């Protein structure tokens with residue numbers, strides 16, 4: 001892969017997203033949010049890739065994966081007015097479909113194209129499929145995009161929650177109600193150091209917990225360092241409601257994170 005390829009992809013990306021401009025402010029806000037998210041995920045993936053000291057070519061491959069990982073979000077939002085895959089389409093599969101349809105990666109070798117598409121396809125799965133060999137290059141790139149993506153979703157969430165009086169973007173809250181308490185299966189998954197499941201979310205508190213539960217699926221030490229440096233987890237944690245389960249959950253997260261540090 002050449003530097004010119006990456007320049008072409010960046011240019012192509014902006015031309016592609018330009019067709020989704022809308023006078024509707026709600027659509028506009030969410031389209032811009034995903035453009036910004038893509039840029040941040042590109043930055044994150046490079047930070048992680050560099051911390052792993054991978055080759056220049058692999059850094060460019062990583063950036064290409066980041067650039068296209070959410071390519072479908074624009075079409076998805078325009079068409080369904082939601083980012084919720086369960087009420088629209090699986091956005092990872094849809095991104096792969098668009099890349100194939102647009103023939104963006106057509107001059108790549110079969111291996112490189114396969115690596116990019118498969119990493120995108122797996123970026124939002126609950127876990128990386130077992131069929132992907134643990135020490136393979138593909139497995140490495142799957143882990144890279146999953147971490148880079150999570151860092152930025154946590155940034156977005158912490159920014160939303162740190163401005164207390166701001167009305168939350170309902171699309172980011174997945175249109176869930178602002179009711180009291182937590183959903184029990186989510187609390188239980190967290191106390192067992194497991195990622196919570198989207199299907200178990202019943203309200204906005206659960207959205208916060210689900211995002212915090214991603215700490216159990218972090219792949220690289222540099223990801224923890226960045227999260228620590230930026231303080232996203234602390235901001236989300238301090239936005240949790242003052243109810244009895246919260247202190248238990250906060251303690252659990254803190255103990256887990258300090259066990260990672262030591």
Ligand SMILES: [Fe+2]
Pocket residue numbers: 069070091123124149
């Ligand atoms: Fe995504």
